[in-house]
Amino acid sequence: GENVEQHPSTLSVQEGDSAVIKCTYSDSASNYFPWYKQELGKGPQLIIDIRSNVGEKKDQRIAVTLNKTAKHFSLHITETQPEDSAVYFCAASNPNTGGFKTIFGAGTRLFVKA
C-alpha cells in the first residue's frame, strides 16, 4: 500500500523567514496530494492541495510543488507568522484504493518565533 514519508519532524523558523516541508510517496498511482494544518485538539484543516497533472500551485503565502518522477512533493510557506505555528501533514490519495482514502505523513511541527 501507499507509504508517505515526511521531513523534518520539527522545524523552527524566525518570523518572516520561509519554511519548507518535504514528503515522498511510494505508490505511483497516487494522484492527489493535500496538505493539512492541525492545531492542538482540532481536526486537520486542508490548506492547499495539488493533483498529479500539475507541477506547482500557489495560494498567497503557501505553495506546493510536485515531482511525479521522483515521487516527492513539498510545501513552502513564505513570510511566516506566529499563527502559522502548528503541525502540518502531507498526504497522498490513490483513487484505485476505493473512496480515495488518504494516507498521511508523520507530520511536521512548525514553530514560528516572533
Added chain:
Amino acid sequence: GAVVSQHPSRVICKSGTSVKIECRSLDFQATTMFWYRQFPKQSLMLMATSNEGSKATYEQGVEKDKFLINHASLTLSTLTVTSAHPEDSSFYICSASKTGLGTEAFFGQGTRLTVV
C-alpha cells in the same frame, strides 16, 4: 467548503463500557467515510473505510469486533468502541469525500476519548 461534524468532541467513559462516535456530512452526501486514530504527537492512522450500505473495510491490525462501524445513510457513519480500555484513549477523527466528485476529503473536528 463542505462541513463534516463529529459528535461528541470529548467523552470520558469507564473501562468496559462502549462509546459511540458520530460523523455527519452536513451539506453533502458521502458514500465513503474514513475513520482515523491519532495518538499524542503522532500522525493520523487510518483505521477503516466506512462504506454506505455495506461492511466497513478495516486496515491491518485493527480489530473489527472492537471498533464497530455503521454507515447506514449517505450522511452518517458511526464508530463504536466496544468494551473500552485505557489503551483505547485517543483522538478519533473521521473524514468524508463527496460522492462521485474529486478526491478532497473533509475532516471532522475530532473526538477526544478518555477511558478511565
